[in-house]
Amino acid sequence: xxxxxxxxxxxxxxxxxxxxxxxxxxxxxxxxxxxxxxxxxxxxxxxxxxxxxxxxxxxxxxxxxxxxxxxxxxxxxxxxxxxxxxxxxxxxxxxxxxxxxxxxxxxxxxxxxxxxxxxxxxxxxxxxxxxxxxxxxxxxxxxxxxxxxxxxxxxxxxxxxxxxxxxxxxxxxxxxxxxxxxxxxxxxxxxxxxxxxxxxxxxxxxxxxxxxxxxxxxxxxxxxxxxxxxxxxxxxxxxxxxxxxxxxxxxxxxxxxxxxxxxxxxxxxxxxxxxxxxxxxxxxxxxx
Amino acid sequence: xxxxxxxxxxxxxxxxxxxxxxxxxxxxxxxxxxxxxxxxxxxxxxxxxxxxxxxxxxxxxxxxxxxxxxxxxxxxxxxxxxxxxxxxxxxxxxxxxxxxxxxxxxxxxxxxxxxxxxxxxxxxxxxxxxxxxxxxxxxxxxxxxxxxxxxxxxxxxxxxxxxxxxxxxxxxxxxxxxxxxxxxxxxxxxxxxxxxxxxxxxxxxxxxxxxxxxxxxxxxxxxxxxxxxxxxxxxxxxxxxxxxxxxxxxxxxxxxxxxxxxxxxxxxxxxxxxxxxxxxxxxxxxxxxxxxxxxxxxxxxxxxxxxxxxxxxxxxxxxxxxxxxxxxxxxxxxxxxxxxxxxxxxxxxxxxxxxxxxxxxxxxxxxxxxxxxxxxxxxxxxxxxxxxxxxxxx
Numbered sequence: 001x002x003x004x005x006x007x008x009x010x011x012x013x014x015x016x017x018x019x020x021x022x023x024x025x026x027x028x029x030x031x032x033x034x035x036x037x038x039x040x041x042x043x044x045x046x047x048x049x050x051x052x053x054x055x056x057x058x059x060x061x062x063x064x065x066x067x068x069x070x071x072x073x074x075x076x077x078x079x080x081x082x083x084x085x086x087x088x089x090x091x092x093x094x095x096x097x098x099x100x101x102x103x104x105x106x107x108x109x110x111x112x113x114x115x116x117x118x119x120x121x122x123x124x125x126x127x128x129x130x131x132x133x134x135x136x137x138x139x140x141x142x143x144x145x146x147x148x149x150x151x152x153x154x155x156x157x158x159x160x161x162x163x164x165x166x167x168x169x170x171x172x173x174x175x176x177x178x179x180x181x182x183x184x185x186x187x188x189x190x191x192x193x194x195x196x197x198x199x200x201x202x203x204x205x206x207x208x209x210x211x212x213x214x215x216x217x218x219x220x221x222x223x224x225x226x227x228x229x230x231x232x233x234x235x236x237x238x239x240x241x242x243x244x245x246x247x248x249x250x251x252x253x254x255x256x257x258x259x260x261x262x263x264x265x266x267x268x269x270x271x272x273x274x275x276x277x278x279x280x281x282x283x284x285x286x287x288x
Numbered sequence: 289x290x291x292x293x294x295x296x297x298x299x300x301x302x303x304x305x306x307x308x309x310x311x312x313x314x315x316x317x318x319x320x321x322x323x324x325x326x327x328x329x330x331x332x333x334x335x336x337x338x339x340x341x342x343x344x345x346x347x348x349x350x351x352x353x354x355x356x357x358x359x360x361x362x363x364x365x366x367x368x369x370x371x372x373x374x375x376x377x378x379x380x381x382x383x384x385x386x387x388x389x390x391x392x393x394x395x396x397x398x399x400x401x402x403x404x405x406x407x408x409x410x411x412x413x414x415x416x417x418x419x420x421x422x423x424x425x426x427x428x429x430x431x432x433x434x435x436x437x438x439x440x441x442x443x444x445x446x447x448x449x450x451x452x453x454x455x456x457x458x459x460x461x462x463x464x465x466x467x468x469x470x471x472x473x474x475x476x477x478x479x480x481x482x483x484x485x486x487x488x489x490x491x492x493x494x495x496x497x498x499x500x501x502x503x504x505x506x507x508x509x510x511x512x513x514x515x516x517x518x519x520x521x522x523x524x525x526x527x528x529x530x531x532x533x534x535x536x537x538x539x540x541x542x543x544x545x546x547x548x549x550x551x552x553x554x555x556x557x558x559x560x561x562x563x564x565x566x567x568x569x570x571x572x573x574x575x576x577x578x579x580x581x582x583x584x585x586x587x588x589x590x591x592x593x594x595x596x597x598x599x600x601x602x603x604x605x606x607x608x609x610x611x612x613x614x615x616x617x618x619x620x621x622x623x624x625x626x627x628x629x630x631x632x633x634x635x636x637x638x639x640x641x642x643x644x645x646x647x648x649x650x651x652x653x654x655x656x657x658x659x660x661x662x663x664x665x666x667x668x669x670x671x672x673x674x675x676x677x678x679x680x681x682x
Contacts, residue, residue: 005510012502117337119523121530121556131536138509139536214499215530215556217523218334223497255503258494266466266495 001259008134009255015144017251018151019210021244024228025154026203031229032238033162033175034195036085037096040103041228042221044200048073048207050111053120053216062125066208070201077200081193089178089192108218117218122211147209154202159240171195175238230269234276234283242285249276322363323612323619326383328394328404331368334522335396337552339369342418342601344590346393349605352585357605358612365389369400376403384413390619391416393604396597398422398469405429412622414611418604419597423472423675426648430680433622435629435647437603437636439569440675441469441519444546445476447653447670448517448567452477452544453484457514460488463504464519465496473519473546481517489513499527505535516541521548526556533560547571547656547663551596554661564658570596570638571654571665579637594637603636610634646677 001009023045030038048069055065084103088096123129124143131139162168170191174181182188214220231250235242250269257268264271276284327346329339343366350362365387367379376399383389384407391414395401401420408415409431417425417436426436452460460481464470470493478488490511492504508516516537520528525548532538538560547568554561582602586594594602607629614628615621633642634649641651653670656663 001510005506008506008509009503012506016500016502112332112336117334119526119553119556121526121558123558124534131534133536135509137512137537137540138506139534141534143534213527213530213534215523215526217526217556220523223499254500258503259507262493265493266498 004135008138008140009259011140013252013255014248015148015251016255017248018148019144020227020231020250021155021247022147022151022206022209023203023224024231024243024247025158025240026199026201026206027228027232028158028235028238028240028243029195029202030199032232032235032243033171034192034199035175036088036196037093037100038199039097039100039225040107041203042223042225043104043107044073044077044203044221045207045210045224046111046221047076047107048204049122049211049214049216049220050115050207051204052122052208052211054115056122056211062122062208062212066205069208070205073201073204074197076204077197078193080200081196085196086189086192104221107221111218120216122216124212141213143212147213150209155240155244162240167191167194227269230273234273236280236283236285239283239285242283245284246276322361323357323391323617324363324365324387324389325608326387326389326392326394327364327366328369328379328383328392328400329366330371330396331366333371335371338396338419338597341595341597342393342396342604345586345594345598345601346418346605348586348589349602349609353609357609358615358617360612360617369395369397371395371397371400373397373399373403376400377407380404380407384408384411390414391608393418395420398425401425402429405431405434408433414608414619414622414626416604416608418600421472422468426644426646426675426680427677428679430646430677430682432626432682435607435643437607437634437649438600439651440648441472441546442476442675443651443673444567444569444653445473445517445519446480447655447673448544448546449477449480449486450484451565451567451655451669452515452517453481453486455515455542457481457542458486459513460486460515460517461490461492461508461511461513462488462517463492463494463501463508465498465524466493467496470496470519474517477517477544486514497524499524501528501531502535505531505537508541509535509537513541515544517544518549519546521551522553523556525549526553526561529553529557529564530560547596550656550658550663554658554663561658562660565666566656566658566663567653567669568596568656568663569649569651569653570599571656572662573664574637574639574654576637576639578635582637596638599637603634603638603641606634606636607632644674644677646675646680646682648675648677650674 027041030036051069052065056062128143128146131141133139170186174188174191231243231246235246253268253272258265329343330336365383369379392408393416396419398420401417412433415434419438421439421441423440423442462474464474545566547566550561550564550566610632611625611629615625630643633640639652641649644650650672652668653673654665655667655669657666
């Protein structure tokens with residue numbers, strides 16, 4: 001591999017890592033901070049991608065789609081929390097697994113009934129549809145770079161929200177001791193509903209942003225779910241920076257795994273996960 | 289009183305029955321029995337649409353014959369195989385053992401079909417394969433009771449490799465998901481490409497069903513081969529074609545594939561699929577009367593155009609009919625019926641085909657060039673191509 005190719009692979013790794021962070025960011029909130037084992041995370045991602053497909057074919061504009069899609073996803077998340085998840089906080093993890101696994105099946109069937117089992121595509125927004133030439137044969141799609149920028153902004157935004165705002169302080173306190181926060185006069189139910197809704201909206205946003213490059217197809221949430229859990233766990237549960245670092249590590253492991261040991265490419269991600277957890281069982285950035 | 293009435297009715301019925309059976313000769317009595325056809329196809333999951341296309345077209349053919357084949361009516365028994373190999377043996381047993389079907393038809397997923405083949409072989413039940421392309425079904429696992437009306441993974445790939453050398457390409461890189469269908473296809477491509485004097489410089493694989501291709505595209509761009517051959521289908525196919533075009537490779541390194549890359553996915557690819565060249569045993573806009581009639585009939589009955597899976601289902605019914613005709617509908621004459629099927633010429637919408645000694649179609653493989661959402665034929669990549677059937681002993 002010559003130096004230019006190496007640099008391009010490096011770019012691939014960073015870009016894929018940032019995309020993974022975007023995909024896992026919703027789970028960082030719901031699983032990492034609220035502590036709910038949410039297997040339906042992939043379904044929310046899929047919901048976003050299908051929303052992008054349906055809304056873009058009506059509006060013809062991905063940006064407009066995202067502006068409409070996010071409030072819809074927030075409302076959907078809040079409704080789900082009020083109807084189902086609110087009953088789960090005091091139950092054990094197995095109940096959460098059962099409920100969210102059931103949701104996966106329900107969402108897949110609903111998707112099949114309403115949109116069908118076809119593969120669909122979403123056009124890349126006009127203004128980002130060009131590519132930058134990197135070598136004489138390879139160019140890089142600008143839209144992928146735009147996604148990377150959005151991911152970085154999102155990481156910063158999430159960090160500020162959790163660490164630097166009053167809402168973030170309440171969220172952190174709530175995840176630590178729910179009853180005490182309630183006793184201090186904070187509306188813990190409303191707080192959790194907000195956080196859950198944001199988590200769902202983030203997953204849907206990831207689906208909407210990724211739709212033009214990943215295409216939209218049945219079962220697309222499954223692969224996303226596992227890699228998201230990997231990232232949240234090795235990043236250190238509840239840490240936004242941890243998730244970002246973990247996503248980049250996985251991006252590197254996957255990209256260079258495919259290059260240097262193609263026969264083991266399916267294994268590298270989990271190998272890295274095992275090594276990190278042996279080194280730091282609580283994840284890279286776990287705080288006391 | 290009730291008891292007496294009942295007895296009288298029973299006696300009457302018995303007498304009537306005896307009278308009937310005395311009047312009707314044995315052969316016709318048997319013709320009154322329907323032939324039980326076990327349809328084991330995916331009705332749910334990713335392959336549901338493929339399963340219903342096969343099912344629709346099979347039934348369309350039987351209806352076109354007036355609902356009977358060689359004078360015998362058809363009774364369908366259906367099981368959803370869910371494309372799950374783990375449940376395949378149990379599902380096949382439900383049809384073959386519990387329902388006692390005369391013919392087993394299925395399926396899309398190769399892993400499921402291999403399990404069905406084992407069950408059908410144990411009971412020596414006639415087994416028609418209307419899609420699954422695993423080479424082994426008509427190679428090492430071939431069997432006198434097993435007939436395939438679709439293809440081997442090797443076939444379209446071999447034809448594509450042949451056509452690629454014909455276009456003057458000397459070097460190629462292959463990329464596929466690391467699973468049986470993809471690896472068999474790559475073998476076929478490589479064999480033909482190297483027979484034609486070309487060289488496959490690198491064989492890339494990615495875990496199934498992964499869809500992150502950037503690092504492979506970078507590698508292809510660095511290797512600068514004359515051509516790239518891939519095997520992908522469904523969502524992965526759409527994503528790969530888009531990534532390939534976005535990386536600027538589409539204009540500098542031609543991309544070839546078996547037809548599954550562009551079947552039903554061109555809409556999702558947007559413009560990225562335009563002009564892609566693939567090889568398959570069926571194409572849009574074939575110039576043959578049978579195809580035109582089939583497409584019109586299918587469209588009229590089901591309100592959508594048929595696809596390659598529908599053609600394969602239709603031909604499974606045609607092949608069954610050819611066998612039944614030869615024995616006058618008497619399925620107990622197994623050897624005669626199978627010999628007739630083996631030597632039949634099927635007038636398929638894809639063009640006429642016969643079967644090889646391992647019971648796989650000997651068929652023309654078309655070269656197709658994607659245009660809009662269709663894959664019209666631009667010629668024939670390999671004429672009357674037979675799978676080598678390596679390792680088949682009957």
